[in-house]
Amino acid sequence: MPTWKLFPIPMQGQSTVEVESLPSYLLRSAYAHGASGGVLLQVIHELGGCSQKTRPRCIAGKHGIATLARVNQFTRELRDRLAEFTGHDMSCEPLRFLDSQVYCISTEIGTFRWCPECLAEMARIDAPLYFKQLWHMTAVGHCPVHRVRLSECCEFCGSKQHSLKAKHPVGYCAECGEPLFNRRTPLSTKDIQPSWECPSHDVLEIFEKAARPGMTVSGWLEARSFIHSMAVSADHGRRNSHITGELRELLYECRRNWRDNCRLISLRRLAYLMNMSLYDLLTCSSTAYPLPYSAPELKSLPEHLRRRKKTVRNHKYVYQKLVLYLEGQQIPPSLKQAARFAQVSPGYLEYRFPSLVRRIVECYQAYRSQTALVNRYRAQAAALKFFTKERYADHIQSRKEAYRVLKEETGLPKWVLKNAIQTAYRVLQVGAG
Ligand SMILES: [Zn+2]
Numbered sequence: 001m002p003t004w005k006l007f008p009i010p011m012q013g014q015s016t017v018e019v020e021s022l023p024s025y026l027l028r029s030a031y032a033h034g035a036s037g038g039v040l041l042q043v044i045h046e047l048g049g050c051s052q053k054t055r056p057r058c059i060a061g062k063h064g065i066a067t068l069a070r071v072n073q074f075t076r077e078l079r080d081r082l083a084e085f086t087g088h089d090m091s092c093e094p095l096r097f098l099d100s101q102v103y104c105i106s107t108e109i110g111t112f113r114w115c116p117e118c119l120a121e122m123a124r125i126d127a128p129l130y131f132k133q134l135w136h137m138t139a140v141g142h143c144p145v146h147r148v149r150l151s152e153c154c155e156f157c158g159s160k161q162h163s164l165k166a167k168h169p170v171g172y173c174a175e176c177g178e179p180l181f182n183r184r185t186p187l188s189t190k191d192i193q194p195s196w197e198c199p200s201h202d203v204l205e206i207f208e209k210a211a212r213p214g215m216t217v218s219g220w221l222e223a224r225s226f227i228h229s230m231a232v233s234a235d236h237g238r239r240n241s242h243i244t245g246e247l248r249e250l251l252y253e254c255r256r257n258w259r260d261n262c263r264l265i266s267l268r269r270l271a272y273l274m275n276m277s278l279y280d281l282l283t284c285s286s287t288a289y290p291l292p293y294s295a296p297e298l299k300s301l302p303e304h305l306r307r308r309k310k311t312v313r314n315h316k317y318v319y320q321k322l323v324l325y326l327e328g329q330q331i332p333p334s335l336k337q338a339a340r341f342a343q344v345s346p347g348y349l350e351y352r353f354p355s356l357v358r359r360i361v362e363c364y365q366a367y368r369s370q371t372a373l374v375n376r377y378r379a380q381a382a383a384l385k386f387f388t389k390e391r392y393a394d395h396i397q398s399r400k401e402a403y404r405v406l407k408e409e410t411g412l413p414k415w416v417l418k419n420a421i422q423t424a425y426r427v428l429q430v431g432a433g
């Protein structure tokens with residue numbers, strides 16, 4: 001019997017559309033070994049695994065998880081070593097296929113997201129909980145099975161699942177340990193995407209078809225000549241004289257950039273306008289679309305594939321405007337307020353002016369904690385006065401009455417006032433007793 005260097009844990013959903021992602025596997029394995037993901041990676045390295053050279057600078061955090069879910073030299077080596085050390089197949093065919101056909105597919109892959117209902121189903125049948133690779137694809141916003149929006153953070157503590165510490169099993173929040181399949185607010189019908197609306201069906205199809213072993217014929221050479229012949233027939237206006245506008249532009253763009261520079265979004269647009277499935281375009285399934293092919297006349301792209309208008313911003317102007325605004329404020333504004341004033345998003349500010357954002361956040365927090373302190377002090381003084389001063393002798397000396405009167409007089413926040421009244425009441429009762 002062979003002895004494996006790591007626990008021989010199989011990758012979940014292997015050879016299906018539900019194939020597990022690499023960071024998910026790493027976390028499950030780390031948890032089973034009683035170590036963190038970082039330690040497990042170190043061990044794999046020491047066992048003669050991945051070279052430190054290809055190892056990304058940072059493996060934790062949002063970017064770390066995304067890097068592990070992508071296709072790069074490091075993850076290729078890691079998959080090979082894991083297969084060698086566990087005896088299980090660690091490949092991900094849909095990813096390998098997309099990587100071979102699409103330029104820079106990694107830009108389409110993000111960090112952990114999940115469908116709580118899928119996780120709940122895994123839990124119900126006592127299967128190991130895991131994150132699917134499909135959920136990492138930015139094009140996929142909803143679970144194809146349950147049609148609910150994929151979750152990004154824990155509903156209980158709000159933390160995004162970016163930790164490799166493996167404190168809790170996969171499927172449970174990395175911070176608070178609550179199950180990621182529990183919903184705080186139950187689903188309503190408006191949370192379910194209608195079955196006719198599935199903007200990511202083309203990417204899903206690739207996962208479905210390419211996951212099956214032996215299905216991924218690399219047809220990019222044929223696909224290139226197909227695109228070429230389409231462009232030529234559009235040029236000479238014989239068969240496809242109606243190809244104009246967007247489709248014509250796309251054809252030229254894809255012909256020019258084929259393989260070296262053709263991004264997923266361009267290919268998705270092209271497939272849509274040619275009325276082909278994206279999978280067929282990439283594999284150039286000549287039986288489905290015999291050449292020469294007449295493209296239908298589809299005029300416009302659906303919403304999710306349309307080109308977004310780029311907003312051009314004068315960063316320097318935004319900065320100066322913001323600095324002037326901050327100087328003029330008596331009360332330090334929150335980041336949200338500052339962003340609203342400058343008509344940009346908080347994310348833009350964080351990306352563009354990190355040090356300014358730090359200053360805004362620090363000032364705002366300092367102001368907040370100072371106000372809280374002052375409020376507590378004012379509430380305490382008011383509550384003591386209520387129970388001791390002559391002025392309030394006409395009122396019933398109860399906590400309820402104290403709250404009613406003091407709320408009106410001071411306008412302090414509810415719980416600050418209630419806590420102060422409770423403290424004063426207890427202190428005076430003890431004193432009286
Ligand atoms: Zn689901």
Ligand SMILES: [Zn+2]
Nearest residue numbers: 154157173176
């Ligand atoms: Zn949590």
